[in-house]
Amino acid sequence: MAEQPSNEQLKQQLAEAHEVIRALQRGEVDAIISQRDIALVRLRATEEALRKLTAELEERVRDRTRQLEDTNRRLGKAMDELKTAQVRVLEAERVTALAALAAAIAHEVNSPLMGVLNAVAYVRRNQHDPRFEQALQDADEGLRHIADITRNLLSLSRPAGRQGVRAEVDAVLGRAVGFLEADFQARGIRLEQQIPVGLPPVAVDEVRLQQVFTNLLTNARDALEQSAEKVIRIAASQQNHQVSVVVEDTGPGVPEAVRNRLFEPFFTTKPGRGTGLGLPVSKSLLEDQGGDLILDSGYERGARFVVTLPMAKD
Amino acid sequence: MPKEILVVDDNKYAQMAFVYALKGTEYVVHTAGSGLEALEKAKGQRFDLVFLDLKMPEMDGVETLRRLREQCPDLPVYIVTAYEHEFMQRLREAAADGLSFQLAGKPLDDGQILAAVRGILEGPQPH
Numbered sequence: 001m002a003e004q005p006s007n008e009q010l011k012q013q014l015a016e017a018h019e020v021i022r023a024l025q026r027g028e029v030d031a032i033i034s035q036r037d038i039a040l041v042r043l044r045a046t047e048e049a050l051r052k053l054t055a056e057l058e059e060r061v062r063d064r065t066r067q068l069e070d071t072n073r074r075l076g077k078a079m080d081e082l083k084t085a086q087v088r089v090l091e092a093e094r095v096t097a098l099a100a101l102a103a104a105i106a107h108e109v110n111s112p113l114m115g116v117l118n119a120v121a122y123v124r125r126n127q128h129d130p131r132f133e134q135a136l137q138d139a140d141e142g143l144r145h146i147a148d149i150t151r152n153l154l155s156l157s158r159p160a161g162r163q164g165v166r167a168e169v170d171a172v173l174g175r176a177v178g179f180l181e182a183d184f185q186a187r188g189i190r191l192e193q194q195i196p197v198g199l200p201p202v203a204v205d206e207v208r209l210q211q212v213f214t215n216l217l218t219n220a221r222d223a224l225e226q227s228a229e230k231v232i233r234i235a236a237s238q239q240n241h242q243v244s245v246v247v248e249d250t251g252p253g254v255p256e257a258v259r260n261r262l263f264e265p266f267f268t269t270k271p272g273r274g275t276g277l278g279l280p281v282s283k284s285l286l287e288d289q290g291g292d293l294i295l296d297s298g299y300e301r302g303a304r305f306v307v308t309l310p311m312a313k314d
Numbered sequence: 315m316p317k318e319i320l321v322v323d324d325n326k327y328a329q330m331a332f333v334y335a336l337k338g339t340e341y342v343v344h345t346a347g348s349g350l351e352a353l354e355k356a357k358g359q360r361f362d363l364v365f366l367d368l369k370m371p372e373m374d375g376v377e378t379l380r381r382l383r384e385q386c387p388d389l390p391v392y393i394v395t396a397y398e399h400e401f402m403q404r405l406r407e408a409a410a411d412g413l414s415f416q417l418a419g420k421p422l423d424d425g426q427i428l429a430a431v432r433g434i435l436e437g438p439q440p441h
Contacts, residue, residue, distance in 0.1 A: 107396055110420045111325040111331075112325075113327075115326075115330035115334070117423050117424070118333075119334045122334035122337050122338070147423065
């Protein structure tokens with residue numbers, strides 16, 4: 001039950017009522033509208049303003065979030081590029097270190113090699129027993145082959161491009177093949193070559209080109225380990241301003257899952273034996289000089305790599 | 315009189331290479347295992363040709379060449395090298411100073427050694 005208003009309160013209320021009546025008499029209709037309604041209108045206006053503000057804030061937050069996501073994505077990309085660059089530097093350092101190691105070994109091997117080579121040559125020159133003729137010839141040939149290898153290894157460690165960048169593809173291929181011929185034969189691998197006469201020289205460093213061919217040939221050799229048919233085919237051709245060299249094998253080919261990782265540094269399908277550097281290094285060596293190395297994924301009967309080389313400007 | 319050849323190399327296998335390459339030919343091969351030993355031997359007898367290695371401990375090939383030239387200015391010298399960078403600059407300086415020498419790259423087989431010897435001691439060979 002409501003309390004009875006006091007006299008004071010009554011007087012107050014009467015005064016307010018008088019005010020309203022006077023206002024009405026003056027024609028001020030607004031006075032009829034109760035304070036409560038005014039408050040309600042104000043409240044609604046405030047709610048509306050608040051709603052608008054909230055929507056605005058949400059929009060701003062969404063915008064800012066989008067910006068941040070964008071920046072994040074860009075940062076991620078930059079980090080990936082940095083990692084790739086780092087790997088490339090490490091690769092280059094490692095290749096240099098490997099080349100230096102190979103050269104150091106070649107140096108050490110040279111002297112005893114010279115000794116043995118000449119000792120055998122001496123015996124061969126002076127002995128006449130036919131039973132030993134073949135063995136001495138084989139020893140002699142083997143030693144001269146080793147001498148070729150050490151000479152090759154030593155040339156790898158010399159800085160590239162000292163005499164202007166130019167190479168004869170057939171000569172370089174010949175050297176790379178010569179390196180591996182005996183090995184192929186021992187493994188029963190047949191090598192088929194289609195290298196036309198008169199291929200134009202290419203604007204690629206000889207030593208690096210030989211490195212690339214050697215890499216492709218040893219990969220082909222390794223791929224044929226379990227194969228029944230062991231054939232490696234090399235074909236060279238000229239198209240416009242490029243010379244292409246194709247190296248293919250009759251091995252199991254490159255499985256789909258592995259195809260786009262082939263040129264990834266340190267990725268290897270020969271754990272414990274492969275360095276995982278051959279293909280990525282070969283590819284970047286070539287790209288550096290305007291060439292390229294790709295896997296022909298359309299080839300079904302094994303693995304097929306295509307090297308493209310820019311022609312030398314005369 | 316047989317021609318006398320001196321081979322200077324601290325590595326016995328390298329010495330062996332020259333000994334075998336020239337065994338049974340008209341050339342007599344002597345060996346020295348160091349620059350000092352080479353200078354001693356050159357003081358004691360006359361040589362017609364010297365094969366000189368560059369990379370030797372204590373006294374290296376370039377230094378040996380300089381001292382040898384002081385003793386025997388006309389002695390033909392074949393430097394046998396793997397073209398190590400560390401020696402190339404000093405060799406160039408020696409050449410600039412007027413010291414004469416021939417260069418041969420390692421490894422050398424018997425054919426190359428004989429050709430080098432005949433080339434220097436017998437004059438130009440028919441090809």
